[in-house]
Amino acid sequence: EVVLTQSPGTLSLSPGERATLSCRASQTISASYLAWYQQKPGQAPRLLIYNASNRATGIPDRFSGSGSGTDFTLTISRLEPEDFAVYYCQQYGNSRFTFGPGTKVDLK
Amino acid sequence: EVVLLESGGGLVQPGGSLTLSCVASGLSFSSYAMSWVRQAPGKGLEWVSAISGRGGSTYYADSVKGRFTISRDNSKSTLFLQMDSLRAEDTAVYYCAKALVSVTTFDSWGQGTLVAVSS
Numbered sequence: 001e002v003v004l005t006q007s008p009g010t011l012s013l014s015p016g017e018r019a020t021l022s023c024r025a026s027q028t029i030s031a032s033y034l035a036w037y038q039q040k041p042g043q044a045p046r047l048l049i050y051n052a053s054n055r056a057t058g059i060p061d062r063f064s065g066s067g068s069g070t071d072f073t074l075t076i077s078r079l080e081p082e083d084f085a086v087y088y089c090q091q092y093g094n095s096r097f098t099f100g101p102g103t104k105v106d107l108k
Numbered sequence: 109e110v111v112l113l114e115s116g117g118g119l120v121q122p123g124g125s126l127t128l129s130c131v132a133s134g135l136s137f138s139s140y141a142m143s144w145v146r147q148a149p150g151k152g153l154e155w156v157s158a159i160s161g162r163g164g165s166t167y168y169a170d171s172v173k174g175r176f177t178i179s180r181d182n183s184k185s186t187l188f189l190q191m192d193s194l195r196a197e198d199t200a201v202y203y204c205a206k207a208l209v210s211v212t213t214f215d216s217w218g219q220g221t222l223v224a225v226s227s
Contacts, residue, residue, distance in 0.1 A: 035213040037153075044203055044217035045145075045153065056215060088153055092212035095167045097143065097155035 002026055004089055004100035012108040019076040021103045023089035028069050033092040036065055036074045039102075040085045048087075049074060079105070110134040110216040112204050117221030124194050124225070130187040130204030130218055138162060138182040141207040143214060144189045146200035146223075156202070157189065172198075194225045 003026040013019055023034070031052035037045040047056040049065035052072055062077040076083055084107055089100040116128040128144070144156040157178040158167045166178050177190040187204050201222050205214035 032210070033212045037214075039153075044219055045214075046217070047213060047215045050208065050210075050213040050215070090153075090213070095158070095165075096169070097145075097158070097214075099153040099155065102152050 001096070002029060002091055002093055002098055004091060004098055006087075006089060006100040006103045008103060009101075010104045010106060012106055013079055014108045015079050015081055017079050019074075019079055019083070019105055021074040021076075021087055021105075023067075023072040023074070023100050025070045025072075025091060029091050029093060031068050031072075034065075034067070034072050035090045037088045037090065038083075038085045039088065045088065076105075110206060112206065112216060112218035114202065114204050114218040114221040117202065117223045119224045119226065120194055121227050122195060122225055125190070125192045126194065126223060127191070128189040128202055128204075128221060128223070132185045132187065132204075132206070135185075135206065135216075137180075137185040140209070141211050142180065142187045143205045143207060144178065144187075145203045145205050145214070145217075146198075147203070147220075148197075148200040151200075154200075158207070159187070191223070194223075196225050199223060199225050 005024045007022045034052040036049040039045040053065045064075045086102045086104045088102045111133045114130045143158040159178045163180050175193045179188045201220040203220045204218045206216040
């Protein structure tokens with residue numbers, strides 16, 4: 001089973017700053033099977049990025065994804081007030097889905 | 109617009125059973141695989157189960173295999189999760205989620221329904 005590790009656990013930043021979130025897999029995975037979600041308190045997760053680098057419908061271009069193999073990155077180029085949330089990476093393999101533990105982006 | 113609406117959550121005693129439902133609208137329901145994903149209070153996301161578009165294939169996380177059963181009624185655009193032998197560790201908000209055509213990602217989520225297992 002693929003285990004996803006996310007770092008850092010918490011990222012404290014100010015609006016306008018750049019956020020770089022990491023997701024590392026315990027074994028090589030296809031970039032086609034890596035996604036990122038945003039979750040705000042009391043809300044369902046929202047798909048941001050699929051296939052490692054494709055923005056989902058309606059997602060602003062300040063969100064970008066990259067990576068391959070075992071290392072993947074979500075970058076928020078300039079944080080907006082509404083971007084403070086928890087971010088999860090997720091992978092698919094062998095008809096199963098696994099999520100990383102999440103990175104919380106909070107206000108510095 | 110795709111809308112997923114879960115129901116059926118509540119308080120149940122350990123060892124009890126509960127059935128969750130998720131009614132979908134705004135999509136050709138039978139064309140998409142669906143999943144249940146749960147989130148324990150203050151914790152991260154955990155995939156629970158998935159079912160193919162026509163219902164012929166089902167998949168389960170090891171933590172629920174043998175206790176939970178996923179099914180769907182495409183004529184009613186409804187997804188189900190039958191939960192038996194419930195444990196305290198099953199306490200969570202349960203979300204239904206629609207998969208992309210590629211199956212590998214969830215592009216629409218319901219608002220969730222809370223299941224609490226406690227005596």
